[in-house]
Amino acid sequence: MDELERVSAHTWAGGINYTGHLTRLMRDLVVRVPELRYIDLGRVLVFARPGRVGTDGPHATCHCLGLPASDPGYYFWRDLQTGRLTRRTEWFVERSPEVTCGGRAVDYLISFALPRFCNQSLERSPKRAWYPGVPPWVAKLDTVVHELYHIDPAQPGIRQLVRPDGRPSPRSHTPEFYAAVVSMVRAYLDSHPDPAVLEFLQHDFDGLTARYGGVAGLTFRGFPAYPRRYREALVPQPAPLETGEEAPLHSCVGGDPIKSATDDDLQLRQFFATGSRLLAPQTAREAA
Numbered sequence: 001m002d003e004l005e006r007v008s009a010h011t012w013a014g015g016i017n018y019t020g021h022l023t024r025l026m027r028d029l030v031v032r033v034p035e036l037r038y039i040d041l042g043r044v045l046v047f048a049r050p051g052r053v054g055t056d057g058p059h060a061t062c063h064c065l066g067l068p069a070s071d072p073g074y075y076f077w078r079d080l081q082t083g084r085l086t087r088r089t090e091w092f093v094e095r096s097p098e099v100t101c102g103g104r105a106v107d108y109l110i111s112f113a114l115p116r117f118c119n120q121s122l123e124r125s126p127k128r129a130w131y132p133g134v135p136p137w138v139a140k141l142d143t144v145v146h147e148l149y150h151i152d153p154a155q156p157g158i159r160q161l162v163r164p165d166g167r168p169s170p171r172s173h174t175p176e177f178y179a180a181v182v183s184m185v186r187a188y189l190d191s192h193p194d195p196a197v198l199e200f201l202q203h204d205f206d207g208l209t210a211r212y213g214g215v216a217g218l219t220f221r222g223f224p225a226y227p228r229r230y231r232e233a234l235v236p237q238p239a240p241l242e243t244g245e246e247a248p249l250h251s252c253v254g255g256d257p258i259k260s261a262t263d264d265d266l267q268l269r270q271f272f273a274t275g276s277r278l279l280a281p282q283t284a285r286e287a288a
């Protein structure tokens, strides 16, 4: 068992480690579904983000960490009438944070919004048309496969899609992408996976709470913040390129980004219908 698997899999006496169960499911998926075999889950970390039931927002997101820094740039605002630059940000580059687990680089984070994801159901989803005669909780399995399939098989990044005519698609989702996910979900279910691996998906948040006592997920120290692309001002700032660049400067750096994290920064939190609480002041590693 590698460090990432160990950190993800630790149990919690007070309830279910939901992200741990998602990680275990993913490990079964990449073994049983040939189209997902290219994924090295030793470089993928699953974590929880807050998301309330009944509010808009994604159920899950695939975040790529392995992208190079962007070219330097800045944002600016112009006066519509005169065209004059009225203000701009500093020059900045966008960088990916560095996340390691057991000393090994993590290339992708996959976040799940809790408790919102737990209540995802085919009954309220446009996916329903794809899954006639399938239990409603399969909507969640579809989302898990969907996020894994975003991992680009060829290079660090989010999978580049192609249009039917073979040209690259500017979109990260196409009808072919959704159809491929459905066929992988069906292939997985047809492979007769251990029902114990899927059991946790069959309950909504209230059902999980009643059955297990509570729902927890792995989060980063600094919650609800998590490592994500961040902006860094260039030092020194390049000389102005055009007149007006002496316009008032706005900072380009928002908040206090998490630029790096290790397994010591992972913490297990319990999620409620609203809000969450840190389960122990120690890290997930110590709680294992």
Ligand SMILES: [Zn+2]
Binding pocket: 146, 147, 150, 173
């Ligand atoms: Zn997507």
